[in-house]
Amino acid sequence: MKNRRLFWRIVEEIENMINRGDYPPGSRLPPERELAERFEVSRPTVREAIIALEVRDMVEVKTGSGVYVLETSEKVPEVKKISAFELTQSRALIEGEVAALAATSITEEELDAIHQTLVDMENGHMEEADKAFHKIIAHATRNTAMIITVENLWELRSSQAEIISDYASVCKKENAAQTLAEHTAIYNALKTRDSSAARKAMHEHFNRLINALFDAIEARALEEVRRKNSEKRGLYSLDNLVKARA
Structure with a gap:
């Protein structure tokens, strides 16, 4: 379920950027690696989002070239989020x-x-x-x-x-x-x-x-707070250093 939430969040984020005009028709989206870093998700998650956008006819994936925003017959209205x-x-x-x-x-x-x-x-x-x-x-x-x-x-x-x-x-x-x-x-x-x-x-x-x-x-x-704290603990903890010098 967590991966599914991440996947849909990336789809919505990229759709919003396209609808706002950040990436007009014909322009190329940033590389997969850059999008993964921007949204702080894995590259496979970005890949799934791109596939969904391709199915929705919002982008076209050109092998060896990149992901390009497609021209639409009419401006897609930005859907207001409802909680x-x-x-x-x-x-x-x-x-x-x-x-x-x-x-x-x-x-x-x-x-x-x-x-x-x-x-x-x-x-x-x-x-x-x-x-x-x-x-x-x-x-x-x-x-x-x-x-x-x-x-x-x-x-x-x-x-x-x-x-x-x-x-x-x-x-x-x-x-x-x-x-x-x-x-x-x-x-x-x-x-x-x-x-x-x-x-x-x-x-x-x-x-x-x-x-x-x-x-x-x-x-x-x-x-989510516990997950982030766990990552920080692993990054900054001196346990491994202390064990190595013991």
Whole structure:
């Protein structure tokens, strides 16, 4: 997962430089070694990022010559970064109201479909069932704008590297039983057509997710500090020198 985070970070950094005009169409990117030093990553990580950029038709690799920026038919707009916290807070506010509205119009067939997602979660199909769960509730509002909004939020969740990484770090440590219990509470509120309870249950679900994101990011930051300290310790420690003279 750490290598994947590094890989996507380099892709985004180079894309931003190209979109800003630092490297216009036809220009050559710095050599692999220089990029590795600039971003403080390994050369294989840079190589993977270049391959991804080539697949996206942003660069062309010319053997023996270098990596060149391609001309595009139109300027690619710079995508504004959205953090996992911003996305989750937005989902909480919007999907809380979606659940409240859905409680007034949800059908028995839709309740059955939601119940099936709970069964799927219990059987280990967490990711697919989670997505289906939230989309069924959105469709139960009978409000096209809300449906599109929820779908766009899900698209954001799976389109930005940083969000993908942050959510993955949470999902990896997530308590499946707790997640199932939260979804069940939302389902029960919808089943009783209780808008207030549905909104509250959805808010509690996302509030726990936000706190889990904080925990995961803090743990990752601590791990990075420890890694850097370990490197410095190996660089400056006098242990080997003392042993050699003993």
